[in-house]
Amino acid sequence: MIITIIGLGLMGGSAAIDLRKRGIASHIIGVDTDKINANAALNIGFVDELLDMESAVKNAEFVIVAIPVDAALLVLPKVLDWVDKQVVTDMCSTKGKLLEWVKYHPKRRNYVAAHPMAGTEFSGPWAAISGLFDGKAVILCDTEDSDIRAVATTKRIFETLNMRVIYMNGANHDVHAAYISHISHISSFALALTVLEKEKNEKHIFDLASGGFDSTVRLAKSSAEMWTPIFGQNKENVLTVLETYISKLKDFKKTIENDDAEKLAKLIKESNQIRRILFK
């Protein structure tokens, strides 16, 4: 299959590596408006050639749009303008607005909305790795609006990446993503800012960082280019969850202020129930 990948960063690059390695891609065409990224992808070797977007789409059988969600709003309609029989999917972390955006596009049925729930805190073509998607879940959204064969092909692509395929409507997806992914990132970003502010005033206080800190703050290395538009597009859900989160933190604050050890222990024990979700 000739596959075009638009956006040659962590996600697109990692997909390219394994789609070729596992034999489903016979030829991979790369598109990236960033010349440095594009040339890196060609030099690393996970794409076979670089083309302008129109030629890349027209010469492909399958197109993966792997760019930030704000850019996807501009690019996806153009890609659909150019397709004939090509199947198009994407890898964006928010789905509602994008699906609304192309709802009445004459080629809507060629498009299958996807959110592969995988990633690292790194970005760019140099961050691309084999195995990134293995064992993770991919959510396909509003598939009733896509051609049944387009869905089957997209499913096959993600199954080649060793992903579990889950179906959900776009609106539910965005609520889910706000709770499972978006709030974790805001929590980490804010934690990093808290610690950095302290560091500004007291040099050398943070010579050591323990395991717990590392893992909680790891996501704070994630890129602004990717996350700013996600929070924008999933605004209502993110604000709701952020409000709940702040109120939970205030519960902790008040309980500690009041020296209420019993209530504090109760809050912690309640939170321990998260094992149920994590080990599902």
Add this chain to the structure above:
Amino acid sequence: MIITIIGLGLMGGSAAIDLRKRGIASHIIGVDTDKINANAALNIGFVDELLDMESAVKNAEFVIVAIPVDAALLVLPKVLDWVDKQVVTDMCSTKGKLLEWVKYHPKRRNYVAAHPMAGTEFSGPWAAISGLFDGKAVILCDTEDSDIRAVATTKRIFETLNMRVIYMNGANHDVHAAYISHISHISSFALALTVLEKEKNEKHIFDLASGGFDSTVRLAKSSAEMWTPIFGQNKENVLTVLETYISKLKDFKKTIENDDAEKLAKLIKESNQIRRILFK
């Protein structure tokens, strides 16, 4: 060396395993008020015998107090009442109050206050593992109040556990711990509560948890028995950092509410600076 370990959980058990394995402990005596834990430690084999606390202290050359900080306030003075030439250390995550508590004890110089910055989200003797402390830092506090030979012996014990030894005064330690460790835990506990509250109302929404969520919420599995007294004893520092953290989250909230993408990107980029600290 005959070593007594008071508290046979994750920390005490993991220390026992490696102190024996690496040849420094010739005989390990265990003490635990919880009979199930005590017998488990004996059956797993990381202690050689169980004794009452007084005999255990009197028969030892080196004593490690590895219990939650509230229990340590009760136990440490008693242990010091019983020591003759024995050296005593502890593994508590807050130091200020404990140091104040034994400041004028006639055997104060036999005690070396320590905080090994290691752990997992699991607890109990079954969680004990070899290598838990390897490569991590241990903070020895207010060592000018300890006998110089007691400090040397304690240093040798923690170096046998392959730890980097750092010296700090108790008050600084507690500020540091609030920023690096305590707030990470509150952040995780609150995040878990946020997600669990949502789950109560919408069943099955959390069938999947991505990598980011896992790592941010991992600490929410930590035990209430350990963490409730830590937040109590480090109250002032924890409240200060919690206040800053909540205000940073409010900055994010306001910026998202105002659709201010430029400011949002700026906040994220600032938080990315955490790389500097993590990679130190």
